[in-house]
Amino acid sequence: MKSIEFESAQNVKVEYELASVAQRVAATAIDITTFFFYFLIVGMAMGFSGWFDKDLGSFLFVQLLLVKLPWIFYNPLIEYLAQGQSLGKYILGIRVVTVSGERPGLREVFTRWIFKGDFIWISADFLVLFWFGIGLMGIVYAGTSKRHQRIGDVMANTIVIRNKSSVNYSLKDVLSIKSQETYTPVYPNAIRFTDEDMLLIKNTIQRVKMNSNTETKQFAIDLANESARLIGLEETPPKRLKFLQTLLQDYVVLTR
DSSP, X not given: OOEEEEEOTTSOEEEEXXXXXXXXXXXXXXXXXXXXXXXXXXXXHHXXXXXXXXXXXXXXXXXXXXXXXXXXXXXXXXXXXXXXOOHHHHHXXXXXXXXXXXXXXXXXXXHHHHTTTGGGGGTOGGGHHHXXXXXXXXXXXXXXXXXXXXXXXXXXXXXXXXXXXXXXXXXXXXXXXXXXXXXXXXXXXXGGSOHHHHHXXXXXXXXXXXXXOHHHHHHHHHHHHHHHHHTTOSSOOSOHHHHHHHHHHHHHHHXX
């Protein structure tokens, strides 16, 4: 799972996972399904009111007012008012933020909206096929983008993140934390590191496990080599990831 780091107002780095393309598509599908039922209800109501048949202009106006406009302006308005979430995004636990981790403003949400193409449906119903084409292009682009961004995200400088990590911790994980009474640190010099150093080591271990690409592996190797040098080892243990995990465990025990 790809992730991104933001720096909070307290200068603390916070890491979030990027929403996957599948999650973004699922969120859109939920929004479309919700509006399908809304369209169905409105359509039935309009169909049973026979006076519309006598005045086509009035019928088209009501169709525009009650059917098209709510869908066309749904995404920008709801994402602005609900801090980057539509109904589908809320259910999937994802939201839109700027690349700096802030709530999207009007400029960001409407830039994303323009490049989504919802507004083209206002002129003619057959253009909905063109809207589907834009959607497919967005899926393809997001699938190949480093940050899973569609074109609208790139233009608006926004990304879609998960509200919660996909890594879940249980009571068993808490109870498994060792103490100096039950665990003898392998590398006592691990105490010379800082909390920020250990956070970097922890995040690196997670990234290797979740996204084991060449770049991530090389960073873990370099980090292990530098960590070994800082605690005075003549050479880095061959199992570098295990070495980093041991360093992290030693630091937790020594600083509790």
